[in-house]
Amino acid sequence: MFRFILSFFGGIFTTVTMGAAMVALSVGAVFWMYGRDLPSHESLAQYQPATISRIYSGEGQIIDEFAQERRLFAPADTIPPLVKQAFISAEDKNFYTHDGYDLRGIGSAAYDAIRSRGRDVRGASTITQQVMKNFLLSGDRQAERKIKEIILAARVEEALSKEKILELYMNEIFLGQNSYGVAAASQTYFNKTLSDLEPHEAAFLASLPKAPSDFHPVRRKDRLMARRNFVLKEMMENGYLDEATYESERAMPLRSVQNGDFESFKAELPPRDYFTDEIRRQLSEDFGEGEFFTGGYTVRATIDAEMQPVAAKALRRQLENYDRGLGIWRGTGEKLEAEQLENWAEALANLTVARDIDLNGVWRPAVVLEVGDQEMRLGIEGWTEDEPAPVVPREDIRWVKGSFFDNFEPGDVVHVRAMTEDGDGSFIRWTLRQVPRVQGGFVAMDVNTGRVIAMQGGFSYQHSVFNRATQAKRQPGSSFKPFVYAAALDSGYSPATIVVDAPIEINTPQGLWRPRNSSNQFYGPTPLRTGIERSRNLMTIRLAEEVGMDVVADYAERFGVYENMGRFLANSLGSEETTLYQMVSAYAMFANGGERVQPTLIDRVQDRFGRTVYRHDERTCRDCTQLASLDPGFAPRVISNRERVMDPITAYQLTSMMKGVVDRGTASKTVNLSVPIAGKTGTTNDAKDVWFVGFSSNIVAGCYIGYDQPRSLGKGASGGGMCGPVFASFMREAISKYGGGAFEVPEGGQFIKIDRFTGARLSDSATGDNVVAEYFRDGEEPIFGITFDGGFAMGADLPLFEEAGGGGRQVTTSTGKKAVVGPKANFGTLSSGGLY
Numbered sequence: 001m002f003r004f005i006l007s008f009f010g011g012i013f014t015t016v017t018m019g020a021a022m023v024a025l026s027v028g029a030v031f032w033m034y035g036r037d038l039p040s041h042e043s044l045a046q047y048q049p050a051t052i053s054r055i056y057s058g059e060g061q062i063i064d065e066f067a068q069e070r071r072l073f074a075p076a077d078t079i080p081p082l083v084k085q086a087f088i089s090a091e092d093k094n095f096y097t098h099d100g101y102d103l104r105g106i107g108s109a110a111y112d113a114i115r116s117r118g119r120d121v122r123g124a125s126t127i128t129q130q131v132m133k134n135f136l137l138s139g140d141r142q143a144e145r146k147i148k149e150i151i152l153a154a155r156v157e158e159a160l161s162k163e164k165i166l167e168l169y170m171n172e173i174f175l176g177q178n179s180y181g182v183a184a185a186s187q188t189y190f191n192k193t194l195s196d197l198e199p200h201e202a203a204f205l206a207s208l209p210k211a212p213s214d215f216h217p218v219r220r221k222d223r224l225m226a227r228r229n230f231v232l233k234e235m236m237e238n239g240y241l242d243e244a245t246y247e248s249e250r251a252m253p254l255r256s257v258q259n260g261d262f263e264s265f266k267a268e269l270p271p272r273d274y275f276t277d278e279i280r281r282q283l284s285e286d287f288g289e290g291e292f293f294t295g296g297y298t299v300r301a302t303i304d305a306e307m308q309p310v311a312a313k314a315l316r317r318q319l320e321n322y323d324r325g326l327g328i329w330r331g332t333g334e335k336l337e338a339e340q341l342e343n344w345a346e347a348l349a350n351l352t353v354a355r356d357i358d359l360n361g362v363w364r365p366a367v368v369l370e371v372g373d374q375e376m377r378l379g380i381e382g383w384t385e386d387e388p389a390p391v392v393p394r395e396d397i398r399w400v401k402g403s404f405f406d407n408f409e410p411g412d413v414v415h416v417r418a419m420t421e422d423g424d425g426s427f428i429r430w431t432l433r434q435v436p437r438v439q440g441g442f443v444a445m446d447v448n449t450g451r452v453i454a455m456q457g458g459f460s461y462q463h464s465v466f467n468r469a470t471q472a473k474r475q476p477g478s479s480f481k482p483f484v485y486a487a488a489l490d491s492g493y494s495p496a497t498i499v500v501d502a503p504i505e506i507n508t509p510q511g512l513w514r515p516r517n518s519s520n521q522f523y524g525p526t527p528l529r530t531g532i533e534r535s536r537n538l539m540t541i542r543l544a545e546e547v548g549m550d551v552v553a554d555y556a557e558r559f560g561v562y563e564n565m566g567r568f569l570a571n572s573l574g575s576e577e578t579t580l581y582q583m584v585s586a587y588a589m590f591a592n593g594g595e596r597v598q599p600t601l602i603d604r605v606q607d608r609f610g611r612t613v614y615r616h617d618e619r620t621c622r623d624c625t626q627l628a629s630l631d632p633g634f635a636p637r638v639i640s641n642r643e644r645v646m647d648p649i650t651a652y653q654l655t656s657m658m659k660g661v662v663d664r665g666t667a668s669k670t671v672n673l674s675v676p677i678a679g680k681t682g683t684t685n686d687a688k689d690v691w692f693v694g695f696s697s698n699i700v701a702g703c704y705i706g707y708d709q710p711r712s713l714g715k716g717a718s719g720g721g722m723c724g725p726v727f728a729s730f731m732r733e734a735i736s737k738y739g740g741g742a743f744e745v746p747e748g749g750q751f752i753k754i755d756r757f758t759g760a761r762l763s764d765s766a767t768g769d770n771v772v773a774e775y776f777r778d779g780e781e782p783i784f785g786i787t788f789d790g791g792f793a794m795g796a797d798l799p800l801f802e803e804a805g806g807g808g809r810q811v812t813t814s815t816g817k818k819a820v821v822g823p824k825a826n827f828g829t830l831s832s833g834g835l836y
Helices: 002-035 042-046 081-091 103-115 127-135 143-159 162-172 182-190 199-206 221-237 243-250 274-287 289-294 307-326 338-349 477-489 528-533 537-547 549-558 569-573 580-591 648-664 719-738
Strands: 053-056 062-066 298-301 364-371 375-380 391-393 413-420 427-433 439-446 452-456 498-501 506-508 511-513 524-527 602-606 612-615 678-683 689-695 699-706 749-755 771-777 809-812 818-821
Touching: 053 274, 053 289, 062 274, 081 127, 081 162, 081 199, 081 221, 127 162, 162 182, 182 199, 199 221, 199 243, 221 243, 274 289, 274 298, 274 452, 274 602, 307 439, 307 452, 307 699, 307 719, 338 364, 338 375, 375 413, 391 427, 439 580, 439 719, 477 528, 477 537, 477 549, 477 569, 477 580, 477 648, 477 678, 477 689, 477 719, 498 528, 498 537, 524 528, 528 537, 528 648, 537 549, 537 569, 549 569, 580 648, 580 678, 580 689, 580 699, 648 678, 648 771, 678 719, 689 719, 699 719
Parallel strands: 053 298
Antiparallel strands: 053 062, 298 602, 364 375, 364 413, 375 391, 413 427, 439 452, 439 699, 498 524, 506 511, 602 612, 678 689, 689 699, 749 771, 809 818
8 A cells, every 4th residue: 555655656746747847848948949049139238229419509509409219328327226216116126136037927917818818918028028129029919029038138137237238228218209218208208307307207207118108298197197106106115215205206296398397408499490401411421311310429510609690680681671572472371271260279380381480570370360451360379468469450561462351361371570669679560471482592601611600591491491502503693703713813814904895706506695794885995803893794705715614614613613514605604503502612712812611510520429520620730739828929820731722812813803893893882891891793694593702801601592493583683782781781790700801912922003994004102993903923024905805806797885785676564654675585695694
């Protein structure tokens, strides 16, 4: 009997032992099978998460940021213990004691799933397992993925410290509102740093990983409150909070940026504009878009935060003045349906219209609610009872053709701003505004470094993101002529050289080309200076023919105006397209004495570790590392290593000639500043594009205005008349900040007085409006009286100056009035490129 009992229990023991062995072998086989082809966990040690790239102004203020996933990386030692404790309590209270997986938790989850017959399936993943899922595995709920999680978690626990694993988790986890990681989430929900969080706020964040969309702070406020209080209770039970603290924190209301309890961090950021978007475009090309959006770069921009609004205002004001002069109301093109007007504020908030315009006050979107004969009632976005009644009087639309009834209907979406007194700022009335159809661009930069201090690519970035300063290719017109004159001056000509201003005819494959001056007159032999001051087309063509278009094109390419300029005479008048950005940077080389300038919007770029990966200024400072003091009279020497692209005397001669454009030429009526200014106007055929590019001794700036789909700006439009005021308005402020002075005269030359109308040499004591002192190279004896005609002969049948412009005929206009119009146009009467 005893032997039978022993045999019975021996059999049971053997069965149990064999069963356990089989289970162990089975489990081992499963883990071996799934553990063979797992991804390597070693990459986690070199983890570099996708983080935000930020752009800073020169004063260190954040002006924009770009990211695919909004993440601010926070090393483990910078995350406060309170925040770590909240997440551990919410997600994995045994984190510091388990080996990567929690068998008790897995068993409990399995039991609940079986008991509920699959209705209650919850995760039992530890923080380590969640790291494996987020970094190395998929997020599907399958037993196979769970096994792989456990295997990898065990391996990672052996390779990385608990703090490193927690760092990976707390920087990678998605917490809603496009926020990845605890640092970004803290800023998104509370506009606080991690160190400023209260316990209930830390518990708020720790509530989100489970299902961020199900715990929205506004739509699911009650559910989030319950989850937050649960996390607080877990923190108390785990010993991280005492009972008194728990009770006080539990009683705190659920506050967040989304509820309006805190100001959003976005309020501190200015609206995105053309400047920062151009930086994004350029760095995406240099580094790759994916790398820029995820690399966590720190970009120091060249923008002057004081001058950028000045540039925007100057361009916007000119565009609006032109648009209002047309007397046509177009509005925004948006309209609310009748059923939307009952809740117009919400409907208006959801519309995409420009909200970044500040011109004599902020432009606010509004909707027409009621149209009357003498006034129109509006619903204005953000309007409060403290503001004047939202009514626009009839007198506000005197500039528009027609009445309120002719131009407006209920539901029309418009822009409006408060009109105020200039003196005391008192309210006058609400005034309607509209984004002009005509557009333009403006760029200003330092002539010595190429640092762009201001750039405006259109009226409103939110209305149109197309950057007309850098992306729009337009005909520069007569603003290109200085490059023709530069080629001539470097080829032995002088400002006193005489060139014939007379009719020209050229046979082309398209027919006979007879270019003309803007005045349709011819002025005979004229010095180069007067030719550029008065923007004479025929002189420029003859000069280009004398010098050779190959030489002219080489100069234009050397200055960066074009990459491969066409060798056609029409291009000497600026008929080949380029960008404002390229033109302004080329003019900077005239201003600085002929040294190459590389324009830039960026001073420095640093990677996520603070290493400089790009620096614009490559000049060397000879004594910077040796200075022990800043004694009076002793300063570091900055050595320029820039390439010379132009003889300094040539650069000065050209600058002096372009100063005449401003003093008495085509820009004299609109550009009158307190320091010497040089520049050139440009107006293309039918005034489709108007330009002015000019400079002081230290700042160069340029403006272009035209329709995106080129068409005439109308009779009388010119570069001096439209872009001149934009330049002058900006430069007045720039001069008050940066100063300015006389243009530096290079060594190696002498001044000789000449008659600017005839080119004749005058005595040193000569005075008068016709007298100008020209700068000539030492050892160069100017030869006066020689005339150049470019090799063009004057045909006997060509009209002379008295006859030019004749041949018109009288017609009756649509209003019944009589007017004289010119003869029918043909190829010979049209010119390409610049006029004024």
